[in-house]
Amino acid sequence: MKLYSYILVMAAVTYLIRSLPLTLIRKEIKSPFIRSFLYYVPYATLAAMTFPAILFSTDSILSAAVGFAAALILAFQKKNLITVAVGASAAVFLTELLAGFL
């Protein structure tokens, strides 16, 4: 039963974080600094979560680096989410496969 307590706590905390600002902030924020800050938040947070963690997301740093490069190239060409995610995975798969033969 403990599992369901964990799930409840996870869900409740996460939902509160998500719902408080959306329901409480009703007016336009005037401060140019805060507006700019909020604009940059997603770039900063996703970048921080991606690097360097991506290098340790597979079985070896080599295959992860190849996957990272593949993702960057595909994203630069403005491919959509699924193409980039699957393309990176495919690059990792092929690298691991090749490394297994060498």
Next chain:
Amino acid sequence: MDNLTEFRAGMKNGLPICLGYFAVSFAFGIQAAQIGLSPWQAGLISVTNVTSAGQFAGLSLIASQGSLAEMALLQLVINLRYLLMSAALSQKLSPSVRTLPRLIMAYGVTDEIFGVSVTRPGNLNPWFSYGCILISVLGWTGGTAAGASAGAVLPEILIAALGIALYGMFIAIIIPPAREQKAAAICVIASMAASALFFALPYLKGISSGMKIIIVTIGAAAFCAKLFPLEEEEP
């Protein structure tokens, strides 16, 4: 545009998210099954949380039988970025949008849904978010259940390859705007550099990974807001 058109546009924009989520949550389902969760239990986590990093971290806490207080703190730190995204999203809504639509939209504040919502031109219609949330959560939960059911029969090499899918998705969100806009590119590079320092330097590397993300996010976003304040671009 009327609500139905917006809802459909949301579904259309959400489709790539749905497929990307399927791949990432498939990996989550596999890990959940490895610590003994059933597909239904893994799916329940996904449909109630809808958060990649928080769920993966939560899973390791469940595996190590941590306390509920630890779980609450962990989720708070890792998901604190949603507080900032939710605040940013509040600025995309017309002040006339009532509480109920806001509460529904809050359920779907994820990195990816936020990304496509906040880049819509003009005010955001909640129905766009509903469409995007519906299809994305279907992919997220379906992928989890599928991974938890099928993970055991997949070869290890395939499981390892899926581990990178989450990061591929993040890269797909941040790189295209960074290509168009120098300030966003600087923000991405500064944030990655700072994050690498937090990973490598003594003292700094002892900080928990969730806390590192918060510190780097606030630092890099404040740095860019100071140096490159947004122009007034209201229509």
